[in-house]
Structures are given as structure tokens and as C-alpha cells.
Amino acid sequence: MRPPGIRYDRLVPELPNNHIAFVLALIVLALVLFATERIRLENAALLVLVCLLVTFSALPFEPAGGPAFEAAELFRGFGNEALVAVCALMILGMGIQVTRALQPLVVFVSRHWSDHPALMLLALLAAAAVLSAFLNNTPIVVILIPALIALARKQRMAPSRILMPMGLATIVGGTATTIGTSTNLLVVTLARENAGTHFEMFDFAGYIVIAGSLGILYLWLIAPRIVPERQTDSDEVRREFVAVLRVHSESNLVGSTVADFLNAVGHSLDVDHIEHERGRFRAPLPTVTLEADDYLFVRGDRDALKEAENVLQAPLTDIESAEHRDPSMEPKLAEILVTRGSDLHGRSLNEADFHARFGVTAVALHRASPDRPRVYRTLDRLQLRVGDILLCQGTDEQLERVASDTPLLLLHEARDLPITNRSMTALAIVAGVVLVAAFGLLPIAISALAGVGLMLGTGCLSWRQLGEALSARVILIIVVSLALGNALMVTGGDDYLASVFNLLLRNLDPSTVVMTVMLFSAVLTNVVTNNAAAVITLPIAVQIANQLGIDVEPLILAVLFGANLSYVTPIGYHDNLLIYSAGGYRFFDFVRVGAPLMLIMWLTLSWLLKARYGLA
Numbered sequence: 001m002r003p004p005g006i007r008y009d010r011l012v013p014e015l016p017n018n019h020i021a022f023v024l025a026l027i028v029l030a031l032v033l034f035a036t037e038r039i040r041l042e043n044a045a046l047l048v049l050v051c052l053l054v055t056f057s058a059l060p061f062e063p064a065g066g067p068a069f070e071a072a073e074l075f076r077g078f079g080n081e082a083l084v085a086v087c088a089l090m091i092l093g094m095g096i097q098v099t100r101a102l103q104p105l106v107v108f109v110s111r112h113w114s115d116h117p118a119l120m121l122l123a124l125l126a127a128a129a130v131l132s133a134f135l136n137n138t139p140i141v142v143i144l145i146p147a148l149i150a151l152a153r154k155q156r157m158a159p160s161r162i163l164m165p166m167g168l169a170t171i172v173g174g175t176a177t178t179i180g181t182s183t184n185l186l187v188v189t190l191a192r193e194n195a196g197t198h199f200e201m202f203d204f205a206g207y208i209v210i211a212g213s214l215g216i217l218y219l220w221l222i223a224p225r226i227v228p229e230r231q232t233d234s235d236e237v238r239r240e241f242v243a244v245l246r247v248h249s250e251s252n253l254v255g256s257t258v259a260d261f262l263n264a265v266g267h268s269l270d271v272d273h274i275e276h277e278r279g280r281f282r283a284p285l286p287t288v289t290l291e292a293d294d295y296l297f298v299r300g301d302r303d304a305l306k307e308a309e310n311v312l313q314a315p316l317t318d319i320e321s322a323e324h325r326d327p328s329m330e331p332k333l334a335e336i337l338v339t340r341g342s343d344l345h346g347r348s349l350n351e352a353d354f355h356a357r358f359g360v361t362a363v364a365l366h367r368a369s370p371d372r373p374r375v376y377r378t379l380d381r382l383q384l385r386v387g388d389i390l391l392c393q394g395t396d397e398q399l400e401r402v403a404s405d406t407p408l409l410l411l412h413e414a415r416d417l418p419i420t421n422r423s424m425t426a427l428a429i430v431a432g433v434v435l436v437a438a439f440g441l442l443p444i445a446i447s448a449l450a451g452v453g454l455m456l457g458t459g460c461l462s463w464r465q466l467g468e469a470l471s472a473r474v475i476l477i478i479v480v481s482l483a484l485g486n487a488l489m490v491t492g493g494d495d496y497l498a499s500v501f502n503l504l505l506r507n508l509d510p511s512t513v514v515m516t517v518m519l520f521s522a523v524l525t526n527v528v529t530n531n532a533a534a535v536i537t538l539p540i541a542v543q544i545a546n547q548l549g550i551d552v553e554p555l556i557l558a559v560l561f562g563a564n565l566s567y568v569t570p571i572g573y574h575d576n577l578l579i580y581s582a583g584g585y586r587f588f589d590f591v592r593v594g595a596p597l598m599l600i601m602w603l604t605l606s607w608l609l610k611a612r613y614g615l616a
Helices: 018-036 041-058 071-079 081-098 103-112 117-132 137-154 160-174 182-195 205-221 258-264 302-312 319-324 354-358 396-405 421-438 444-457 463-469 472-491 493-505 510-525 530-548 552-563 574-582 587-613
Strands: 241-247 270-276 294-300 332-337 361-366 389-394
Touching (some): 018 041, 018 472, 018 493, 018 530, 041 071, 041 472, 071 081, 071 472, 081 137, 081 182, 081 421, 081 444, 081 463, 103 117, 103 137, 117 205, 137 574, 160 205, 160 574, 160 587, 182 472, 182 530, 182 552, 205 587, 241 302, 241 389, 294 302, 302 332, 302 361, 332 396, 354 361, 354 396, 389 396, 421 444, 444 463, 472 493, 493 510, 510 530, 510 552, 510 587, 530 552
Antiparallel strands (some): 241 294, 241 361, 270 294, 361 389
16 A cells, blocks of 8 residues: 555645655665765665665654565565576676687687678677677677777777777667666566566567667767777787796896897886896896896886897796796797686785696786886786786697686687687577577576576586676665665655656657656666666656556666666766776767767657557
């Protein structure tokens, strides 16, 4: 039963009760915290959830004629079917990432780009969109970013020209199915629970095929021409590594001065300091003579380091693992990016047992931050961060082992690594999960969990990687969004807000109401998380339909579509932040490219909903 205080026979609703006012204020606080990120999103979500729980425990809400609302009901979000499905799909996405199942796409695009750049860009956008309809798009973006950066370097073009179109294409494609994004799963689950409306996997795919085709054409033909060329820290010419050159007794550096060394490398390297094997330190003065078993701690780019190794016969080495190197192997240099789900995130090379596991030797480190590390025999012991890039030496087989067994990203030579048997297994498992859910044999939460079991059983994933696939940020945001939505409905806040909206929309026809709701959801999703935008807007949309006496289904779809139109800001979607960082973009670059795409999708989807449901 709804609480008293809202009279629907009046044009203007009465003021909300205290609990409605508190929930609305908390929603505003949550939206501000999510939008500004003054504190970490997961911390903000936890803070909001605790405030909600404590307040409803201390001041219970007692609807007229009904029992008091138990604050413990707000914990139901942790067991919500949609959250279970989202977590399982994140794990399946990690399986695709670590087994490099998308490697054939990367190889195909890389091989044919020079001959057919326009067609390859279209193929890339279309493939990214289609894959995102069935996979979490984060692993797709994570896999494609380094490949596209390497491709852009090879073609002497700015990575910013292709990274943003690719990232936005994954969002467009993810809208097509009920499992394409966590937002879709949440909306579909809540629509079934709160409005009795059921959506199967492909029920709204037709809308996205039509509107998304227009969006992909825009991203193909127009977006690359209007996105600025941005210089990025991923550009090879700007990437500086901290490395070590060991002077062996047979090296021609013995007896030379530091000045001789700098002249030999064309002053392309800077000597930070010199350390002798016994721990004696020497200043890198030009007149200092180099001795056998000296270690030169230098800074420079990849090519300069490799040239120094070849010309001066002073091999690149990591001090702590130098004794493990196999002198008979023919190593290849490769750059390895530390990602959030990798073994090295927050750990050192020693703690991760990196060399012993893979045989790869880390010889240099790049850190894109003001506090660049000063290494004194501690490269193996230095705690690594997300975004650190290791310059490593290893054979093709060793580098393949790194790419196969960890979610570390190879920024160089990765495209030469062949697909593995486990890649095909991972693809087959994901395809099976999708087909079982599509034919209605099992709910997606159950089929996805079965897929997780198969990933573990077949060795595509380890339990450690399973844990790393789960994002505390995503889980907490979903839980707090569900809790706020639940509190909004229990207290009658959705009725109140619907009455306010109806007051504003009272002179508009149903088709315009649907357009307005979609636009409201779209604007909200670009300043806060899309999950929060969808979960908070959905109950309001349901009550708007009830009060206006119109079909609820187009309004639910308007919320779902609008919450996915997160193209306009880098904070609108977490994958936008990955693209924002990797491409060196500025905030307004997303507005310039994303706003026209949002307009295309909004107008097309609104027209399709109007035609499908016969809205006046």
C-alpha cells in the first residue's frame, strides 16, 4: 500500500513525506558523488548504502495499513538475479580476454589495413558492435586498445582517430540484447519484477540493428574526421623507460668514459647513476671510466635502449634476474602493459614470480606519472601499478605463455602470437551460454554460471583470475542503485516524482513523453553511472505510464535505450575512461563526437518506438 500524502485527483502533488524526502536527498547525493568522483565510486556507493540502512533502521518506515519496512530488505540487491548474471558474464569476459580468443580479429585487421583502411575500419566497428551484444564490452576494449595503438603507429596515424569510434561502437552494440550490458540486465529484471513485463534476449534487437546501423555509419564516415589528433603517452616516441646496462668484462665499454658511451649512442640515453657489482656508487660524470661489472642505470626510449645493447655489447638486464638469463636464446623485445586484472597489479615482479613462471626477463620500466621510479637494484622489487609498461625480453614461446596465462597486454608483437586451443574452448563456452539463454532453456544467470564452471573446468580460467574478473565498483554501484530504487518505490517516491513529471508533461502526447523519458535517462547516464540512471529512472517511468494510462513497455524501453546512450562524456561509461586515457583525449572530444551520435540514436529509437507501439 502506498503511503498517504500524494493525492492524484490534484494537478499539483502535495509535499512528500519525510522518508521520501530523505530518499530523494540521498539519490541526489549519490548522483553528485558518482558524477564528480571526489571519492572513489565504490567508496561513494558503500557510503550511500550505509546511510540508507542506518536511517531506515533507526527511523523505520511504516506505511499506512501495513507492517514496517525492514531495512534488511535493502540487502536483497546482493542476491539479485541480475547482479548474479552480471558477475558471471564479467567472468566469461575475462575468459575471452586471457585466452586471446579475439586474436583472429586483431590479426585480420592488422594484415589488411594498409590495403583497405576504410573497409577494415568498418569491419572493426561492426565486429566490435556485434561482439558487444553478447560479451561484456570491457574485455573487448581492453584487448583492442593495444592492438589499435600498434596499428596506428605502423600506419603513422594518431590512435585517437580510431580508438573513440571503436569504443563507442561497443556501447552501441551492447544495447542490442538483454545480456549486452549490465544496464540491460538490470532493466529487464526490474521490469519483470515491478511491471510484469518480460523481455527475451532479442526482443529489442531490431531497434538497435536499425538505429545502430546509422550510428556505425556515422562512426565510420564522420567521427574519424572530426575527432582531433591527440598525442598520447602510448606514442612510442614519448615513452621513456628506466633500464639497466650491465658492463661485462668482454664488453667494449670497459675502459671507456661515460662521455664515450653517450657519444656512441648519439646522446639518446641519459645516465642516471652507475653502480658497481659490489654496491659501490659513482656519479655519472663525463670523465668517469667504466669498469667490468658496472651497471649503468639509464633512461631512454625502446629503440635507443636496443641500439645501445647491439652497438656496445652491453646487454639490457634486470639486476635481480640477470643470472637466470639463457645466453643461447634469441630474445625479442616486447612491451607489456600492467592491467587491473593482471598478476602484477599492486605486486612486484618477485612477488608475482614473473621470471620463474614465464622465462621472460623484464629489462626496463615505463611509468607515466610525475613520481617516476628511481631504481637501485630494485626493479624486481618495485611495486607495479596499473598503466606501468614493462620492456621485456623473451622468445616467441615465452611471450605467448605470458599472453596466454595472464591478462597482461602485449603492446608489441602480440599480433604475431597464434590463437591457442583454449581460445576456441572459451569461444565455444560463451556461444553455448548465449544459445541456451536465447532459446529459453535456462535463465541467463544460470547458463552464465554454468559457463563459468566450464571455464574453470577446462582451464580457460583459474580461481585467481575469476576473482580478478569481479569488479567491486560494478557490484557496489549495482547494489546501491537497487537499494535506492527499492526505497524509492516502498516510500512512494516513485509516485511522487511521476506526479511531478506528469505535471510537466501533461500537455504532451504519449510519443513525446516517451522521447522525453529517453532523453532524461540519456542525460543522466552521461553524468552518473548508467546503472544508477536506469535503476532510478525505471520506477518513475512505470508510474508515469500508470498515471497517464499508456502502455508501460515503450517507456521501459525508453529508459533502457536512454541509459545506454552514454557517448557524450568520458565519465558516462567505464569503458569511455579507458579510451579517454589511452587516446590522450580531452573532455570536449567526447562531446564533439558523442553528441551527434546520441542525437542520431535518440531520434531514430524514438521514431521506431512511436511506429511500433502506435503512439500518437
